[in-house]
Amino acid sequence: MNTGRDLAAIRERKPLVHQITNFVVMNETANATLALGALPVMAHAVQEVEEMASAASALVLNIGTLSDEWVEAMVLAGHAANRAGAPVVLDPVGAGATAYRTETSRNLLEELEIAVMRGNYAELATLAGHKAEIRGVEAVGGRGGPELAREAARTLGCVAAVTGPVDHVSDGERVVAIANGHELLATVTGTGCMSTAITGCFLAVRPDDPLEAAAEALVAFGVAGEEAAKKAKKPGSFHVALYDALYDLDPKKLDSRAKVA
Numbered sequence: 001m002n003t004g005r006d007l008a009a010i011r012e013r014k015p016l017v018h019q020i021t022n023f024v025v026m027n028e029t030a031n032a033t034l035a036l037g038a039l040p041v042m043a044h045a046v047q048e049v050e051e052m053a054s055a056a057s058a059l060v061l062n063i064g065t066l067s068d069e070w071v072e073a074m075v076l077a078g079h080a081a082n083r084a085g086a087p088v089v090l091d092p093v094g095a096g097a098t099a100y101r102t103e104t105s106r107n108l109l110e111e112l113e114i115a116v117m118r119g120n121y122a123e124l125a126t127l128a129g130h131k132a133e134i135r136g137v138e139a140v141g142g143r144g145g146p147e148l149a150r151e152a153a154r155t156l157g158c159v160a161a162v163t164g165p166v167d168h169v170s171d172g173e174r175v176v177a178i179a180n181g182h183e184l185l186a187t188v189t190g191t192g193c194m195s196t197a198i199t200g201c202f203l204a205v206r207p208d209d210p211l212e213a214a215a216e217a218l219v220a221f222g223v224a225g226e227e228a229a230k231k232a233k234k235p236g237s238f239h240v241a242l243y244d245a246l247y248d249l250d251p252k253k254l255d256s257r258a259k260v261a
Contacts, residue, residue, distance in 0.1 A: 001176075003216040003258060004251035006205050011037035011251075015057035015204035018081075019197060020044045020074050022064025022093065025190035029060075029197035035246035036220070038201040044070055049077035054084045057204035060197055063104055064093035071104055078112035087115035087203040087210060090158075091196040095119065096126030109156055115203060115210040118161040118196045121148065128152040146175040159210040161218065163195060169215045176215040179259035180222025182229040184238045191242075195221045198246075219258045224249060226257075 016039045021029055026042050033040035043052045046069065053059050059081040061074045081088050090112075092105035105127055108114070117124065125131075128151055149168035152160035161169045167178040185191045199217040206213035227248065228241035 001212055001216050001219070001258065001260065002255070003219045004254040006202055006213070006216055007037070007220060007249060007254060008251040009205040010201050013205060014039050015201065016041060016055060017058050017060060017197065017200045017204055018043060018049075018052050018056035018077065019060040019062070019200065020049065020070065020077055021060060021062035021091075021193060021197070024064055025062070025193040028190040029062075029193050031243055032194040032246055033197050033201060035243045036198060036201050036249070038204065040197070044073045046073045046076060049073045050080040053077040053080040053086065056081065056086055058086055058200040058207070059088045060091070060200040061088060061108065062091040062093060062193055062196060063095075063101060063108075064091070064193065066100060066104060071107075074108060075111055078108065082113045085207070087207045087213075088112060089116040089118060089196055089199045089203060090114045091193060092117065092119050092123045092127060093193070095123040102126060109158070114156075114158040115207070116159045116161055116199055116214045117152070117156055118163065118192075118199050118214065120192065121162060121164055124148060124152045124160055124162050128155045146170070146177065150175055159214050161199065161214045163192060163218065167218045167222070169211060169218065171211045174211060176211065177261045178215060178218045178222060179261070180219050180226060180257070182225040184229050184232070184235065185225045187235040188239045188242070191225075215260070219260065220249060220254060221246075222259075223254060223257045
């Protein structure tokens with residue numbers, strides 16, 4: 001991987017990352033995108049999503065707060081991104097918790113060409129056809145692993161990024177394990193969604209290799225979490241420190257911090 005090189009490319013090119021995401025995390029994912037060095041736009045109106053997605057370097061779809069109008073916007077934007085050659089990352093927030101979320105995730109996978117799906121163990125296991133416990137939008141009880149990541153990628157037809165204490169990213173053959181991160185990331189709402197947004201940023205400069213882009217994004221976000229935890233010991237201060245840590249990531253040193261197998 002060349003995480004540092006691709007982070008430098010993000011900061012040099014400042015790619016536009018179009019995000020149709022949920023009300024809970026709009027501010028967080030926009031700030032995380034900016035702090036990393038890319039440009040966010042949070043557009044979900046059906047009247048403009050095709051035009052915006054066509055102009056963007058990547059599209060992030062996040063189903064955290066669904067409505068039929070937003071699903072329509074995601075489909076329109078996804079087709080526009082596919083036509084323009086912009087990679088699409090899907091975050092199936094809460095898939096498995098309700099039929100609506102699960103069916104929407106599967107419909108988006110069927111309708112669109114998805115480059116990367118980033119989710120927790122329960123979301124990806126559900127979509128891969130396994131039983132998993134999810135409470136609201138949080139996975140309960142189970143853990144991901146290389147086998148789940150590989151099977152999900154093969155079943156879903158895209159790169160699968162399964163995040164947890166150790167993240168696993170697979171294209172159905174190769175599996176990359178990333179051990180960067182800190183337990184405080186689990187105490188702040190939206191950090192999973194932020195990692196999806198960061199995945200969109202790396203995809204914007206590595207559209208040809210979604211496996212590498214997804215793994216690099218999780219390395220960068222994990223290292224930022226480690227740095228933020230050095231300065232903050234509780235969720236509130238950690239939240240603020242995380243943006244600072246993303247902003248302060250050093251491309252020249254980032255690869256040396258990667259815990260990748």
